[in-house]
Structures are given as C-alpha cells and as structure tokens.
Amino acid sequence: MTRASDESFAAQRRRMVEHDLAGRGIRDQAVLTAMGTVPRERFVPADQQHAAYDDCALPIGYGQTISQPYMVAFMVEKLHIQPDNVVLEVGAGSGYQAAVMSRMCRHVYAVEIVEPLAESARRTLAALGYDNVTIVCGDGTLGYPPSAPYDRIIVAAAAPTIPQPLIDQLAEGGRMVIPVGDRSIQRCQVCTKRDGKLQVSDSIGCVFVPLVGEHGWR
C-alpha cells in the first residue's frame, strides 16, 4: 500500500469519527479513540476498500457483512467496557468490532461460525499485532465455556431470543448487548445481570444478519 493511500484512509477515518460517530451522539472517548485507531480498510475485502469508511454495512463474503461504523460504536458504547474486562463477542465476522474492543479491554474472545471468516479475521488481527483477541470457530450461541464468565458479551447477529448459555456465561454485574427480533428487523437490547437474573432494557431498532446455531435461528 502506498503512503498516499494510507494517509487518505487516515483522513477518512478521522471524518468518520467526527461526522458519523461524535456528530451523531457517540460520547464515550474510549470508543471514539479506538475507532479512530483501528484501520477498518484492513477488515474489508480488497474490492470494498474504497468504501471502508462509508456510513453503511459492507459485504465480507459468505452472505455476511461488516456492521455500519455507527452501529459498532453505538453497541460498544452501550457495553461500558472497562480496561480490565474480558469480553465475549458472538459473530466475529471480519474481526473489526473485536479489534475495536481489544483497544479498550484486557482480552476479547470472538466466536465465528463460518470457518473461512474466522481464519481471515485471525490473519488480519495477527498482521496488525492485536494479540489480545482470540478468534474461535464455532457456534457462539453456546458461548465459549473455557474462558467464562465474561464481564461483557456482545452479539453481532440477530437472535430470536437471548441464548441461555450467554446468560449463564455473563458475570454477575456484567453487561450484554444483543439485537433481538425477527429475521428482518430487531431491537438492540441492553442487559445487566443482577442476582443471577438479566435486567433488559430496549434501545434502538436495528438490522442484523441472522444468528444461526443451536440457540439461534435453525
């Protein structure tokens, strides 16, 4: 990659942070800093790089998408990530959102069900030296028991209901953000675990690809 295009990606990234994120009400400085740092162009296919900082989701192959930057910022902000947190992401996709969160916490475990996407996310993260992210290939509706409990859980695909294994693997006092609804439209739910029970509050409408798997859409 030439120096000139690196510079123009940096300029586009700054514009995204100022205009599409801060300009639309994202206030958490840690989120803005992380998204101002992670090179989104590295997480999209080569033929989508020109659109890496556009205000929309983009195809990443296998019928899947990298989420719109605003949606990433919104959900990650709702998660209230602390520097010592261990985070579980379900639906790693390109690895972009995992990369953003990895700048804000101790470790991210990100589960992806499509093997080639998991492989590609792993390669991208390794090339960037983001060594506090572990990409796991498997059904994330089962969570990832080996590293549970998690301080934070974020689901990047649309669930019919909140998978019980994720509730079980969320630490007491932990937070979870998950889109819940039907296959075409969902509401983003923000959940806190208190006394073993999930307290759920609703935020905004959203559109995600379906969460498949044992506790997802069959």
Ligand code: SAH
């Ligand atoms: N967070 C991603 C975008 C995710 S798109 C990014 O930053 O690029 C949603 C992803 O969830 C898709 O890659 C899809 O394959 C994956 N997915 C769907 N059901 C899943 C499941 N049960 N377990 C793990 N991943 C799943």
